[in-house]
Amino acid sequence: MNVEQKYLGNVGTLVVLALISAFPPLSTDLYLPALPHMIETLHTSQSQVNLTLSAFFIFFAGGLLFWGPLSENYGRKPVLTIGLFIYIAASILCAYAPNVGRLIGWRILQAFGGSAATAVATAMVKDMYDGREREQVMAILMSMVVIAPIVAPVIGAVVLKYTSWRAVFLILGGFGIVAMLAASLLQETLEKRYTGTILSSLGRLAVVLKNPGFTSLLAIFAIVPMAIMSFLAASSYIYINRFGLSEQEFSYFLAFNAMAGMTGPMLYMRISRYFKRQHIISCCFAMLVLFGLSVSTIGHLSPYLFALSVAPATIAITCMRVPGVNLMLEQQERDTGSASALINFFAMVMGSVGMVLVSINPSDFIATLGIIQVAIGFIGGCLWFFIRNSAYVQRINLQEN
Secondary structure (H helix, E strand, C coil): CCCCCCCHHHHHHHCCCHHHHHHHHHHCCHHHHHHHHHHHHCCCCHHHHHHHHHHHHHHHHHHHHHHHHHHHHHCHHHHHHHHHHHHHHHHHHHCCCHHHHHHHHHHHCCCCHHHHHHHHHHHHHHHHHHHHHHHHHHHHHHHHHHHHHHHHHHHHHHHEEEEHHHHHHHHHHHHHHHHHHHHCCCCCCCCCCCCCHHHHCHHHHHHHHHCHHHHHHHHHHCCCCHHHHHHHHHHHHHHHHCCCCCHHHHHHHHHHHHHHHHHHHHHHHHHHHCCCCCHHHHHHHHHHHHHHHHHHCCCCCCCCHHHHHHHHHHHHHHHHHHHHHHHHHHHCCCCCCHHHHHHHHHHHHHHHHHHHHCCCCCCCHHHHHHHHHHHHHCCCHHHHHCCCHHHHEEEEEEECC
């Protein structure tokens, strides 16, 4: 660890980093069971309610490009504190939104504030850890963060059993308060601040994008979240409307998939002791194609076959996330905040594209989801085949061996 955290220690630091990394899954999965119900209570359409998801991700992504470079100027902790305050206020406003238009507006503000946490968390990991240790920390964090989508839909379903979807946003506001209190114990991790203007700090995004090692890897790994985000957008309609499950039963299936997601990062750390990261990533893309075909062909037969087809694809996605992010971060000696922002920005944007694509054919979400997974596995696998033996990847291997 490059920066000691005397108040929290190693374990406490990991817990806080996981907590502030959990905003995207918590802000979506907690109210996924309520989507069909929200259509009725807000007297609106499925597409309008889906905008509360897709708009959240789009503006969450946009916020990353603002907060990431800004944290290079003013430090990680001040940016995190301001972002959390905005998130808390917006969550409360969402709870009292009188119509779907206002709800979408407040979700946009909530996304903007929450994006500060994600941008800062990834940058802090780069600030504090190096090499193999960073991969281990990222694997632990990703596995801990996946607890959020396991617990969130179950909590959401229980809340809906006794009250309305509005209480879900009050719970999110409470989570933001807890995160702010925990983050107050963090010490600043940025050792050397950027001394330019805010405008010039935002310009560092372009500097990072001019790095061919970073952008070539970004082009590959940014499309992967489309597969998992398209599943999240379609999951409630598939399980509740298509298979006729209750909101509570749906939450259990979603939790099962989240457990698969938790397995991926830890599986990578175990098998990377014996196999090269290039081969692991290649296998993950192949798995995405294979189980995408399974979703398309047998996924419609029962909720169990659908879940068993989607889970291995989720494992593959989260497994390659660890080496993918680490490879991209290793391409940058400086401008960590900007690199972190770009990594998360493109993941969010492409995830939102996946959400839109899966909704193109609402009469058959399952087939569309399978096609998306196959396409991403094939395209990503082909791109990875051409770059996996490049100087950018090999240089990192030599540094760690």
